[in-house]
Amino acid sequence: MLRKYLFLLILVLVGNIAFSQSKLVTWDAPLGTVLNKDFTVKVRQPGGEWKVLSTYLIKVDEVRETKHHIEDASMVTFDFMGTVEVAVTYNKGKVNTAKVRPLSYDIPFQIVDNTVIFSLDCPRNLSVEVNGDIFHNLHLFANKPEENVPDKNDPDVIYYGPGIHEVDNGELKVPSGKTVYLAGGAVLMGRVLIENVNDVKLIGRGIIDHSIKKGIWIANSQNVYVEGIVTTxxxxxxxxxxxxxxxxxxxxxxxxxxxxxxxxxxxxxxxxxxxxxxxxxxxxxxxxxxxxxxxxxxxxxxxxxxxxxxxxxxxxxxxxxxxxxxxxxxxxxxxxxxxxxxxxxxxxxxxxxxxxxxxxxxxxxxxxxxxxxxxxxxxxxxxxxxxxxxxxxxxxxxxxxxxxxxxxxxxxxxxxxxxxxxxxxxxxxxxxxxxxxxxxxxxxxxxxxxxxxxxxxxxxxxxxxxxxxxxxxxxxxxxxxx
Known part of the structure; x- marks a missing residue:
């Protein structure tokens, strides 16, 4: 009886440890954000429910001969710990070939109809490319979960929660000693200027909109930490x-x-x-x-x-x-x-x-x-x-x-x-x-x-x-x- 009890206890403990080491965090894009419908991207923990990710529109530059052409690409982002399964469905036609890059990661994948399916067991920044198209690809940013998220009520924290945020004159000037936090699902419509200051942080899983040139600019400053942001x-x-x-x-x-x-x-x-x-x-x-x-x-x-x-x-x-x-x-x-x-x-x-x-x-x-x-x-x-x-x-x-x-x-x-x-x-x-x-x-x-x-x-x-x-x-x- 004692052995049976110990065995069950071990199973519970192992299960709890495995659960504590598994995590998946996603965010919806705020209303009004420009999205791209080229791909439908879903992610789940093995055996769990699929979560559909918001697929953001981003822009890239293709040079043909000597002329520059702006092309529409896609981007998704999420946090996870443990293992996740990813399904990338191409909505514009059949998937004949696919690549998941960098190639050095050697990520195996399957093509099922018009969907590319693969698993991740560690954070990766990837490009998923269908039919050799590198200018209308999917940028997939899979991060580790955030640690020590700052308190929005802390007077030294400038906190932007989910939503679209405008800033005065299109520029957020960060004072010394402050932490700027862009939460997942936050889109900032302006530059972040870290100038003539010290001891500043800019962190989170938010996005500085793709239309903002020089999205983050650090000038004449000391002790600056920037982490997790998507910017230009x-x-x-x-x-x-x-x-x-x-x-x-x-x-x-x-x-x-x-x-x-x-x-x-x-x-x-x-x-x-x-x-x-x-x-x-x-x-x-x-x-x-x-x-x-x-x-x-x-x-x-x-x-x-x-x-x-x-x-x-x-x-x-x-x-x-x-x-x-x-x-x-x-x-x-x-x-x-x-x-x-x-x-x-x-x-x-x-x-x-x-x-x-x-x-x-x-x-x-x-x-x-x-x-x-x-x-x-x-x-x-x-x-x-x-x-x-x-x-x-x-x-x-x-x-x-x-x-x-x-x-x-x-x-x-x-x-x-x-x-x-x-x-x-x-x-x-x-x-x-x-x-x-x-x-x-x-x-x-x-x-x-x-x-x-x-x-x-x-x-x-x-x-x-x-x-x-x-x-x-x-x-x-x-x-x-x-």
């Missing part, structure tokens, strides 16, 4: 100690850079998603009234999709009269879904273009997976004098590590590594475990003709005024002490 852009200038976590940036208009960093230090991007109509993320020195170099900038666990220009771009802007340094820049565990740029001067999934007497050093690209992009280069490291944007060439690019970089595809043009003159060189660039279409590229590879440069095997042009460009595999890197 999230720029940081002249600031220190900034963390941007699980923020989604989608833009469609000209100069729609995603997450710029200008003249700032100690900036962390963690788990962000950027699909932008210009560079996804940049690091610059002096620019737009912000002055100084940059140090300790990290982006990790993130997804980048450049409908125009670069996924990652470093170094073109600075102060030629008072030369600056951009250093300790880290890009770790990143999926690059697309890169589209026909202008040869502005290509490169991972691009460092030193201008304005900038010295760029100690840059790390690690565990980066690049899917087959539409048009551009994998890598572009140049010291150049671009008279359109610079008043001088850069001083140098030094100590750059590319570790565990993979590219799968056929559309990449010739990559470039090139200095400017004997005084302005690209030095000490190290490739460890570079894989092109699953082929490991390294100096001692057996199938490289003796008269080839290793860079030829990777279709990387290494030009003049460069030194210390090496390609290693894991074993040779370890033997070399790295």
């Amino acid at each position: 852009q999230c720029g940081t200038g002249g600031s220190n100690n900034v963390t941007i976590r699980n923020v989604k940036s989608i833009s469609y208009y000209g100069w729609g850079d995603g997450m710029n960093v200008l003249a700032s230090n100690n900036v962390l991007f963690d788990g962000v998603f950027c699909r932008n109509s210009d560079d996804c993320t940049t690091v610059y020195g002096t620019r737009l009234g912000f002055e100084g170099g940059c140090s300790n900038i990290t982006m990790r666990n993130s997804t980048l999709w450049a409908d125009v220009a670069h996924p990652i771009f470093i170094g073109i802007h600075g102060n030629s009269n008072k030369p600056e340094v951009l250093e300790n820049l880290n890009y770790i565990n990143i999926d690059i879904l697309d890169h589209q740029e026909k202008q040869l001067d502005y290509q490169g999934c991972m691009a460092i273009n030193a201008g304005d007497n900038n010295l760029i050093r100690k840059v790390r690209f690690e565990n980066i997976r690049v899917e087959d992009f539409r048009h551009g280069q994998l890598i572009n490291l140049r010291i150049f004098y671009n008279e359109k944007y610079c008043s001088a060439p850069g001083r140098g690019i030094e100590d750059v590590l590319f570790k565990n970089i993979s590219y799968s595809g056929k559309n990449a043009e010739l990559s470039v590594i090139e200095g400017y003159n004997e005084e302005r060189q690209v030095k000490n660039v190290r490739f460890e475990n570079l894989r092109i279409n699953d082929r490991l590229i390294y100096d001692e590879m057996s199938d490289k003709p003796a008269w080839y440069k290793t860079s030829d095997m990777a279709r990387i042009y290494v030009g003049a005024h460069t030194e210390g460009i090496v390609f290693l595999d894991s074993s040779s890197a370890m033997a070399d002490g790295h």
Whole structure:
């Protein structure tokens, strides 16, 4: 009898633990929000009731030849813990093919009639694409549940509950010491300006409407934390100690850079998603009234999709009269879904273009997976004098590590590594475990003709005024002490 009682108690406890670790939170879009009917999206815990998600209209930029075309895409968002099942029904016709990206997540799915069905067991920021259409796709943002939701009655909290919210003059200026909370189901019709303040938070599961340019702008501020918001852009200038976590940036208009960093230090991007109509993320020195170099900038666990220009771009802007340094820049565990740029001067999934007497050093690209992009280069490291944007060439690019970089595809043009003159060189660039279409590229590879440069095997042009460009595999890197 005692054993039976203990057995039943264990079953109850295990059931309670499993229940406590399972959670699904959804929100309805507020009345008046513009939705998109291309998809019907449902989500449920295994065996539970399906919940229909509100599918928001968002806009993206498609470049055809040299012309920009604004296209209507879709977006859903929800929170969960444990495991959920997702059903994405395509309402415009038959599903012949589908993709759930990033491909590196290797999410299995089924196609049943016109519905794509898959499961998730951890938070993901995804693109669901039907019949090869990347411009009318579904952006699916599955978050972990919120922790420590602020009290709406706290005088230091600016609280926006579900609904559409207008702000005076289209701009919410956040005072020091305040927390702005956008609840799930909240849509803010205005920019959030964090300027000349300190100790500020902007958190929640709400949305800054897709029509709002420069949705989040952090300027000359200290100790800023932004988490969970969907917006158009999230720029940081002249600031220190900034963390941007699980923020989604989608833009469609000209100069729609995603997450710029200008003249700032100690900036962390963690788990962000950027699909932008210009560079996804940049690091610059002096620019737009912000002055100084940059140090300790990290982006990790993130997804980048450049409908125009670069996924990652470093170094073109600075102060030629008072030369600056951009250093300790880290890009770790990143999926690059697309890169589209026909202008040869502005290509490169991972691009460092030193201008304005900038010295760029100690840059790390690690565990980066690049899917087959539409048009551009994998890598572009140049010291150049671009008279359109610079008043001088850069001083140098030094100590750059590319570790565990993979590219799968056929559309990449010739990559470039090139200095400017004997005084302005690209030095000490190290490739460890570079894989092109699953082929490991390294100096001692057996199938490289003796008269080839290793860079030829990777279709990387290494030009003049460069030194210390090496390609290693894991074993040779370890033997070399790295």
